[in-house]
Amino acid sequence: MKIMQLPLEHPAFANRYLLIDEATNAAAVIDPAWYEGALEETLAAMPELQVKYILLTHGHFDHLLGAAALKAATGAAVVIHALDADCLSDPSRSLAAENGLDQTPMTADLLVADGDTLTLGRETIRVLHTPGHTPGGVCYLLERDRVIFSGDTLFCMTVGRTDLGGDPAAMAASLRRLIALEGDYRVLPGHNRETTLASERRRNIFIRRMG
Numbered sequence: 001m002k003i004m005q006l007p008l009e010h011p012a013f014a015n016r017y018l019l020i021d022e023a024t025n026a027a028a029v030i031d032p033a034w035y036e037g038a039l040e041e042t043l044a045a046m047p048e049l050q051v052k053y054i055l056l057t058h059g060h061f062d063h064l065l066g067a068a069a070l071k072a073a074t075g076a077a078v079v080i081h082a083l084d085a086d087c088l089s090d091p092s093r094s095l096a097a098e099n100g101l102d103q104t105p106m107t108a109d110l111l112v113a114d115g116d117t118l119t120l121g122r123e124t125i126r127v128l129h130t131p132g133h134t135p136g137g138v139c140y141l142l143e144r145d146r147v148i149f150s151g152d153t154l155f156c157m158t159v160g161r162t163d164l165g166g167d168p169a170a171m172a173a174s175l176r177r178l179i180a181l182e183g184d185y186r187v188l189p190g191h192n193r194e195t196t197l198a199s200e201r202r203r204n205i206f207i208r209r210m211g
Contacts, residue, residue: 021121032066057151059087084136132171133160
């Protein structure tokens with residue numbers, strides 16, 4: 001599986017990732033924060049790609065505002081956990097309204113729950129429900145390649161905020177689930193730089209405080 005992190009012209013927005021199964025040209029975009037620049041240009045330069053999914057780690061505007069335009073351009077299915085689905089149509093839930101941003105209302109094509117799996121070419125993507133930052137936050141796991149797209153649950157040396165409609169107890173439980181995963185994973189978060197699960201187990205002070 002080829003993974004590309006696409007540069008974002010708006011630094012306040014989330015990291016966005018393009019997944020490509022090179023054997024089949026099946027592709028997915030994770031958290032299309034903004035459909036412009038590198039994302040639009042990369043897809044235009046790779047017309048052979050068949051973008052199957054738009055995978056949203058949660059429903060905040062800085063992760064999903066590009067979803068409507070990306071769906072219109074590719075026909076990809078918009079995927080989100082059921083508990084965050086209304087963020088796609090309600091700018092107050094996505095926090096777009098309070099940040100003075102326009103949001104194109106839309107509905108999800110596929111609502112996922114904990115333990116669901118999606119197939120992208122030869123790869124299986126597992127959904128891990130990780131509430132805390134939002135009720136419907138999820139991580140997407142590539143089991144074969146040992147990669148976690150952690151959204152706003154786990155970051156390099158820190159963890160997701162819980163003061164934007166989140167739940168500290170739920171966040172702690174979600175982090176315990178992540179660090180209990182067997183072995184190491186590459187962690188690609190919703191903001192900031194890449195890390196590994198092994199590193200976060202050792203060095204992340206928020207996780208160490210949980211005991």
